[in-house]
Amino acid sequence: MSKVQDSAPVADTAPDSGPARGRPARGRRAGPGRPEGTSNVRDQILDAAELEFANLGYAGTSLRNVADRAEVTQALISYYFGSKHGLFEEVFLRRGRKIADERMERLEALRRGPAPPPVRDIVYAFLMPALAMRETEGGRTFMRLQARLHTEPPEISYKLRNEAYDASTRIFAAALKEALPHLSERDVYWRMTLMIGAYLYAFSDTHRLEELAPGICNPGDPDEIITEISSFVSAGMLAPVPEPARG
Template sequence: MKSVRSQSKAAAHPEAAAPETAGKRGRPPQRRRAGPGRPEGISNVRDEILDAAEIEFANLGYAGTSLRNVADAAQVTQALINYYFGSKYGLFEEVFLRRGRQISEDRVQRLEALRQTGKPPAVDDIVRAFLMPALSMRATEAGRTFMRLQARLHTEPPEISYKLRNEAYEASTRSFTDALREALPHLAAKDVYWRMTLMIGAYLYAFSDTHRLEEMAPGICNLDDPDEILNAITSFVTAGMVAPPPRN
């Protein structure tokens, strides 16, 4: 007969296996795939849930994804997902913010590096500093999944999307807008805000792999060449940024 201490310990542990959840964690983690930065043979269940959820949310959107989808993909129980994240929205929030904040922090560091040179940053340098963190993330399969998730976020209901976008990007986007206003004194604030918004839309579309460029220009444009992508979007956006004010 088990001791009272052993029974209490098993009940308190969130990953303790239940008879009806055999094959899902629940049980002690088995070795699974190793993600970026994760040593081979070591399972981090929480991160694996986030990885699985990222794919499901990117493919199906928030409304189309259920915790059952995620639990099956991650080979865990729904109870374990609720233990770590509280709800589907809590899971979605953590999925988005873990990479969104990384992009935002990288942008701030790049902009600060431009300012540390002691010379006013050129418009194309500001544009590149804004684009590079997302483009660098796109170099990995997980990063490409996040780019699709980020593009999809703009089609989610405002009560889901606005809070997350603001939390991840508001501060860094305002810093870049201020830098562009300084670099573009011939433009009114309204024009800079419009052009900043259009740059965001252009990069989300170009980086998300949801466009038709491979069909329109097979063998001509290489979507796997980061230099080609960066040069194409930087030249396009910079030309739009420095254009004369629109006619009234």
């Protein structure tokens, strides 16, 4: 397939004509109009970049590699995303926001029930959107990208994690605190963070469990993995508060 050319519409330069019609102002999240005849090219670029970033990390990925994989020109990538950093942001937030939104939908559904939701149901609502995404081809790539994000420099990773997840994670922490009155806020956030670490590893296709226990465990089975991780995390959430360590 030949590369999609940089055929973006030419901006209208007539006096007092307002913003250029061919190239909208670069708002932080607004995507520009697609060049005529390439209706899926933006997603094509995002999919290619997602795979490159997941495999090579931010520093190891070049726009040239993304362009080659997406079969477009580098100029077209710049047209849509401005820079490699802009592309990385769009790649991460595309699915990260979806996970956060689905978590909130599940939690709100639990809260509409006749009784306060139990801990295991809250844990399940937090974990299931990421697992459901993992069951798609692009979602599996995103799980690896998300795990890798924690090894990226702070100037790359902190802002993206905060933007995608902070609001919903704090709401889940409050729900867990309500369900676990014996825990302090500090305890809840520690246990939430350990849950996040567990699911990032478990959902990231490291294949470590198959190596350790070949033919015994099947982390590729979504029912098996959600049962095991929900049981593990719920038990950790419900554990008594440990006594302070004595030196």
